[in-house]
Amino acid sequence: MEYKILVIDDLKKQAENLQVLTNQFCPKSISLKIDWAQSGEDGIEKVRADRFGYACVLVDFHMDGKNGAETARELAELNRRLFIIFCTQDYSNETLQELLNAGVARGCIIKGKSPHQYIDYITRACKEYLEESRLAGQTIGKINTSNELAAIGLSGQSEALKYICAQVKKYAPRDSNVLIEGETGTGKEAIGRALHGDRPGKPYAIDCGAISETLFQSELFGHVKGAFTGADRDKAGALEIAKGGTILLDEVDNLSPTLQRALLRALQERTFRRLGETKERSFSCRIVGTAKSNISERVEDGEFLKDLYYRLNVLNIKVPPLRERNDDIEPIVSDFCLSWNENHGQDRRFHADALEKLKSNEWSGNVRELLNYLERILVDVEAPIIEALHIDRYEEIRREVNDKVFYLMHDKKLDSAKADFERLYIEEMLRRSQSQREAADRCGYSPQRLSHRIKELNILSPFAKASESMG
16 A cells, blocks of 8 residues: 655755655555645645545644644644644744644654654554554445435535544544534534434533523533522533433534633533532533534634633544535435425426536535525425426526515515515415415415405405405
């Protein structure tokens, strides 16, 4: 097996010297290809183009432009398992020590000192890379059907998704904390639940962005009677309930500074106190957190505690946005249609030209937005096979509706805007229906109420004569 090593250094000579050194001293069983990047930016682009292709990356800590610290952080964002080594002449640098302690880099080599350090680190990196490749290969081979992907709440066929599934299989039995990063709507919570694996019970999920500070602490730590208004009895929290299990902290990056400190203390001490008591209690469960993809920037800006980030980010899963894995769109659509047809007794599907339309969309809301879009279009378009022309017409109607909504809100009182909206809404339901009775059902009105509103709002119904018998 050939292993790729990337050297990121101002001087190409460093890569050439490493090639000579490894040719001379590396075990014959290890075949190396030394790649070179002359700047941090170039190195990051090389890794981005081949995220899992490098066994080891050696980074000059004192480069011009993007320095070694910035480069290493971005490389770790691309692939948390990447074996990064710093090359420097100043081992005492404080930032360097922080990155080593945080696990961003695996080691440091003092330039010009011991050439055998290079061989030791590279040999170790290659062994780890081989083991990772074997595990990923074995796992990916087991998850290449939609049913097995669906078992962990995902649909798709992209290599990125297969790699995530490999990570889930690998991390599920471990006790280390996991941080799942990705944009809203990418499926982070489903992945977090899948990481629970064979642990007892179900994962205990807490939505960190949807509850107050007091309620969060009550959910996580528990409380005693009288701890706060409404606490009429003692209550155990997640840390007590989830013994040997998993606590899923969804959108953990939404926690306030106060709650961040409380969570950090618990993770550091492995103990906690219920609200309103002084007794220390221990816990034994694994924490899985989900966060938006910019959490590392928030750490750098001081908005999220660095120590808490490191405590949570022992193992890391990055979920790419849907726009970066177009191969997953067709399986997502296929799985959605299968579920829709089973639930509604229909036979609906999307034509190939419609799928191409869907693939060309950015989907800023990711999988969640795509699923919502599919449901709306299957409700609004009655054709058994959705074609590109249906999507074009649907988008045209959406634009018209948006224009009408803007008109409704322009310089109008609420009561007037509501009446205008109801008029437009009823007209649209009449247009979509085969009879006024069907339009009444769509509106959620009785036939008599719809007739009454049509008269009050001065709407011209295409079923005017037939409706007279409904009144």
